[in-house]
Amino acid sequence: MKLAFTREEEAFRDEVREFFATALTDELRQAGRLMTSVYSDKDVALAWQKILLEKGWLVPSWPQEHGGTGWSLTQRYIFACERARARPPALSPMGLSMLGPALLGHGTQAQKDHYLPRILSGEDFWCQGYSEPQAGSDLAALQCHAVRDGEYYVLNGTKIWTTHAHYANRMFCLVRTGRFERPQQGVSFLLVNMEDPGVRCEPIRFVSGCATQCTVYFDNVRVPVTEIVGKENEGWTVTKYLLEFERGGGAAAPGLLEAIGNARDLLAALPEADRAAPARRLNDLEVQVHSLELTELRTLAETERTGSPGPASSMLKIQGSELSQAISEVAVELVSLYGMPFQPDAYRLGSNVAPIGPQEAVTAVPFYLNNRAASIYAGSNEIQRNIISKAVLGL
Amino acid sequence: MALVLNEDQALIKDTAREFCASRAPVSQLRKLRDERDPLGYDPETWKQMAELGWAGIVISEAHGGTAFGWMALGSVLEEQGRQLTASPLFATAVLGGSAIMLAGSEAQQAELLSQIAAGELTLALALEESPLHSPFGSALAAEKQGEEWVLRGSKQFVLDGHSADRLVVVARTSGSAGDREGLSLFLVPGDAKGVTRTRTIMVDSRNAAHVEFDAVTVGADSLLGKVDQGADVLEPLLDRARVCMAAEMLGTMDEAFERTLAYLRERKQFGVVIGSFQALKHRAADMFTEIELARSTVLDALSALDEDREDVPMLAALAKAKVGEALHTVSLEALQMHGGVGMTDEFDIGLFLKRARVQEQAFGGRAFQRERYATLAGF
Numbered sequence: 001m002k003l004a005f006t007r008e009e010e011a012f013r014d015e016v017r018e019f020f021a022t023a024l025t026d027e028l029r030q031a032g033r034l035m036t037s038v039y040s041d042k043d044v045a046l047a048w049q050k051i052l053l054e055k056g057w058l059v060p061s062w063p064q065e066h067g068g069t070g071w072s073l074t075q076r077y078i079f080a081c082e083r084a085r086a087r088p089p090a091l092s093p094m095g096l097s098m099l100g101p102a103l104l105g106h107g108t109q110a111q112k113d114h115y116l117p118r119i120l121s122g123e124d125f126w127c128q129g130y131s132e133p134q135a136g137s138d139l140a141a142l143q144c145h146a147v148r149d150g151e152y153y154v155l156n157g158t159k160i161w162t163t164h165a166h167y168a169n170r171m172f173c174l175v176r177t178g179r180f181e182r183p184q185q186g187v188s189f190l191l192v193n194m195e196d197p198g199v200r201c202e203p204i205r206f207v208s209g210c211a212t213q214c215t216v217y218f219d220n221v222r223v224p225v226t227e228i229v230g231k232e233n234e235g236w237t238v239t240k241y242l243l244e245f246e247r248g249g250g251a252a253a254p255g256l257l258e259a260i261g262n263a264r265d266l267l268a269a270l271p272e273a274d275r276a277a278p279a280r281r282l283n284d285l286e287v288q289v290h291s292l293e294l295t296e297l298r299t300l301a302e303t304e305r306t307g308s309p310g311p312a313s314s315m316l317k318i319q320g321s322e323l324s325q326a327i328s329e330v331a332v333e334l335v336s337l338y339g340m341p342f343q344p345d346a347y348r349l350g351s352n353v354a355p356i357g358p359q360e361a362v363t364a365v366p367f368y369l370n371n372r373a374a375s376i377y378a379g380s381n382e383i384q385r386n387i388i389s390k391a392v393l394g395l
Numbered sequence: 396m397a398l399v400l401n402e403d404q405a406l407i408k409d410t411a412r413e414f415c416a417s418r419a420p421v422s423q424l425r426k427l428r429d430e431r432d433p434l435g436y437d438p439e440t441w442k443q444m445a446e447l448g449w450a451g452i453v454i455s456e457a458h459g460g461t462a463f464g465w466m467a468l469g470s471v472l473e474e475q476g477r478q479l480t481a482s483p484l485f486a487t488a489v490l491g492g493s494a495i496m497l498a499g500s501e502a503q504q505a506e507l508l509s510q511i512a513a514g515e516l517t518l519a520l521a522l523e524e525s526p527l528h529s530p531f532g533s534a535l536a537a538e539k540q541g542e543e544w545v546l547r548g549s550k551q552f553v554l555d556g557h558s559a560d561r562l563v564v565v566a567r568t569s570g571s572a573g574d575r576e577g578l579s580l581f582l583v584p585g586d587a588k589g590v591t592r593t594r595t596i597m598v599d600s601r602n603a604a605h606v607e608f609d610a611v612t613v614g615a616d617s618l619l620g621k622v623d624q625g626a627d628v629l630e631p632l633l634d635r636a637r638v639c640m641a642a643e644m645l646g647t648m649d650e651a652f653e654r655t656l657a658y659l660r661e662r663k664q665f666g667v668v669i670g671s672f673q674a675l676k677h678r679a680a681d682m683f684t685e686i687e688l689a690r691s692t693v694l695d696a697l698s699a700l701d702e703d704r705e706d707v708p709m710l711a712a713l714a715k716a717k718v719g720e721a722l723h724t725v726s727l728e729a730l731q732m733h734g735g736v737g738m739t740d741e742f743d744i745g746l747f748l749k750r751a752r753v754q755e756q757a758f759g760g761r762a763f764q765r766e767r768y769a770t771l772a773g774f
C-alpha cells in the first residue's frame with residue numbers, strides 16, 4: 001500500500017531496509033527462501049532471533065520495559081512490510097508471540113521475571129500443547145489431566161500436533177484440573193518442563209514429507225504448582241486471550257503481497273499465450289489482499305485502543321490463510337510439472353543437490369502442501385466462521 | 396451414447412475393483428515408495444493384470460487382445476485410480492498401444508500388439524520437453540542417415556519411462572518446435588545405445604523419467620506411421636490419453652470422497668459426528684453433485700471412443716476439464732474435512748491430494764483443456 005509517509009517515517013523505512021540488507025547473513029537469507037512452511041528450523045530461527053534481539057527489534061509489540069520498541073502503528077507496519085520484502089527465516093512464534101503476551105497479561109511477577117528474558121534470549125524454546133487426539137476443534141473436550149499432590153501437579157495424557165515439541169525444552173499447555181458443568185471450566189494453563197523424564201515426544205511425518213509437529217505423551221510428569229498461569233481451573237481465560245493474538249493481530253498482508261510478486265515473476269517464464277489466465281487470477285487476489293491489508297491496519301488501530309483484537313480476529317485468520325493458500329496454488333500451477341518431482345534434498349539447507357527445473361520451483365509444492373494446514377490450525381476456518389456468526393453476528 | 400455400463404463392462408469393473416482393492420491397494424504404493432523400489436510397480440501384480448486381459452483390453456482378438464473396448468478400459472483405470480495403483484497399464488495400453496494401433500504398419504502391429512496384450516512388453520510415450528503440456532512442442536531431432544534415423548535431444552516427464560521396454564518417441568523431422576507439421580514417431584528400445592534414462596520420483600510417488608538421446612541410431616522399421624505426419628497420430632493418441640486419465644481421476648475422486656464421507660460419519664467433536672454440521676453437509680452435497688457431473692462426461696467420452704465418434708476431441712477436453720475441476724475441489728475438501736490427521740503421511744487421504752495434482756497436469760491442465768474445448772467448439 002502506498003501510505004503517505006512523513007519524512008521521519010521514510011527515514012525509518014530506510015533504516016529498517018538497511019538493517020535487513022546487512023543483518024541477514026547469506027545463510028539466513030537462503031534459509032528464508034527455502035522455507036517450505038511457516039516454520040523455520042530451530043537453529044536458523046534462533047540465529048535470526050539473536051540478531052533481532054541485539055538490535056532491539058525482536059518483539060515490537062511488547063511493552064517497552066520488557067523489550068518492546070514503542071513504535072507507532074505506522075512504524076510497525078513499515079517493519080512488517082520490509083520484513084516481507086527481505087524474506088528472513090521465521091521466528092518460532094510460541095514463546096515470542098503467544099506465551100510472552102499471555103504472561104504479560106496473566107502471569108505473576110515472578111513468572112514474568114523468570115520467563116520473559118529467557119523467551120527473548122532463546123534459552124527457553126516453547127511449544128504449545130492444546131490439541132489432543134479427541135480434542136481438536138472441540139478444545140474444551142481435552143482430557144489431559146493434572147492432579148494436585150502437595151506442591152506439585154501430576155500430569156498424565158496425550159497432546160498431538162504440537163509444533164516444535166521435539167525442539168522445545170518447555171511447553172505451555174492446557175490440562176484438566178477439575179470437572180464442572182461447563183467443559184471450559186476446570187481447565188488450567190500449565191508450564192511444563194519437556195526435559196522431565198515422564199515426557200515422551202514423537203515427530204509426525206506430514207504429507208509434504210516434513211516432520212514439524214509431534215505427539216507428546218505425559219506419564220506422571222511432576223509440575224510445581226508455581227508453574228500455573230492464571231488461577232487453577234480458570235486457564236480458559238488465558239487461552240482465549242492468547243488465541244485472539246494467534247489468529248490475527250499480526251499483519252499477513254505484506255507477506256501475501258510479496259508472495260503475489262514472486263508469483264508474478266514466475267509468470268514471466270511462461271509462454272505468452274499461457275499468461276493471461278493466471279495473471280488475471282493474481283490481479284483478483286491482489287485486490288483482495290489489499291483490502292485485507294487495510295482491514296489489518298484498522299484492526300491494529302483498534303487493538304491499540306482496546307488492548308485485544310477481539311472476535312474480529314477470526315475474520316483476519318480466515319482471509320489470511322485462504323489468500324495464502326490461493327496464492328500458493330497459483331504458484332504451483334505456474335511452475336507446473338517442474339513442481340512435481342519429490343526432491344527434498346534440493347531444498348535442504350546447505351545441500352548442493354541441483355534441482356530438476358528452476359530453483360524457484362523447488363519449494364512450491366511442499367509449501368503448498370504444508371500450507372493446507374493454515375485453514376486447519378489455530379482453530380479451523382469452519383470454527384472461525386462459527387465464531388463470527390455467533391460472537392460477532394449473534395446468530 | 397452409452398452412459399451406463401453394459402453387462403460385460405460391469406463385470407469387468409467389479410473384477411477390477413475387487414482385484415485392485417485386494418492385490419494393488421494404496422498400501423502397495425506406500426510399500427513401493429518406502430522401499431524405494433527400483434521398478435516403481437510390482438511385476439507380479441502386472442502379470443496378473445495381463446492375465447485378466449487388461450493389457451489387451453482395447454486390442455483386437457486377432458492380435459491377442461480381448462477387444463472389450465474403451466469403456467471397459469476406462470472402468471479398469473477408474474478402479475486403479477481408486478487405489479492409486481502403480482502399474483504400467485496406462486503408459487503401455489493407453490499411450491504406447493494407441494500409438495501402435497493408430498500408426499503401426501501391419502508388421503509392427505503383428506509383432507507388438509500381441510506382446511502388449513500378453514503383458515510381455517511395456518511402453519512409454521516420450522513427448523514433453525517442457526514442464527507445460529505441449530502437443531507439438533517437440534524439438535528432439537531425428538535425422539535420416541542412409542536407411543537409418545539418428546535421434547538427438549531430450550525428453551522430460553516421461554511417464555514410467557525409466558522402466559519401459561520401448562519408448563514411443565515424438566521427434567522433429569522438419570519445421571521447428573511448436574509446428575504441427577514435421578513431427579514423426581519412432582519406436583526406440585529403452586536400452587538402445589545413446590539412451591540415458593534418469594528416474595524422477597514424483598510427489599505422488601510415481602515415476603516420470605528424464606531421457607537423453609545422444610545420437611541414438613534406429614532402423615527404418617522403427618518409424619511409426621508417416622514421416623512428418625506424426626501429429627495425425629499424436630492428436631487422437633492424446634485424446635485417448637485425456638479420456639483415460641479422466642477415467643482414472645474419476646476413481647481417485649470417488650474414493651477420496653467416500654473416505655471423507657466415512658470420516659464425517661465417524662469423527663466426533665462437540666459430542667456429535669462432524670458430518671452433522673451443516674457447514675460440512677452442504678459442501679458434501681456440492682461435491683456429490685460435481686462428481687456426478689464429472690462422471691457423465693467421462694462415460695460419454697469413453698463411449699465416444701468406442702463408437703469412434705467425431706466429437707471425441709471435444710469430449711476428451713470436456714471430460715479432463717470437468718473431472719480436473721471436480722477432483723481439485725474434492726481433494727482439497729477431503730484434506731480440510733479430515734483436520735489434522737488429513738495432513739499426516741500416515742493417513743492415506745493426503746496421497747490422493749498429491750496424486751490428484753499430478754493427474755491434473757498430465758496431458759494438459761484445466762486451463763489447457765478449457766481452452767482446447769472452446770477452440771474445438773468454435774469460440
Ligand SMILES: Cc1cc2nc3c(=O)[nH]c(=O)nc-3n(C[C@H](O)[C@H](O)[C@H](O)COP(=O)(O)OP(=O)(O)OC[C@H]3O[C@@H](n4cnc5c(N)ncnc54)[C@H](O)[C@@H]3O)c2cc1C
Binds near residue numbers: 164376380665
Ligand atoms: C500444521 C499444524 C500445526 C499445529 N500446531 C499446533 C500446536 O502447536 N499446538 C496445538 O495445540 N495444536 C496444533 N495444531 C492442531 C490444530 O489446532 C488442530 O488440528 C485443529 O484445532 C483441528 O482439530 P482436529 O485436527 O482434531 O480436527 P477436527 O476438529 O476433528 O476437525 C475435522 C473437520 O471438522 C470440522 N469441524 C469441526 N467442528 C466443526 C463445527 N462445529 N462446525 C463445522 N465444522 C467443524 C473442522 O473444521 C475440520 O474440517 C496444529 C495443526 C496443524 C495441522
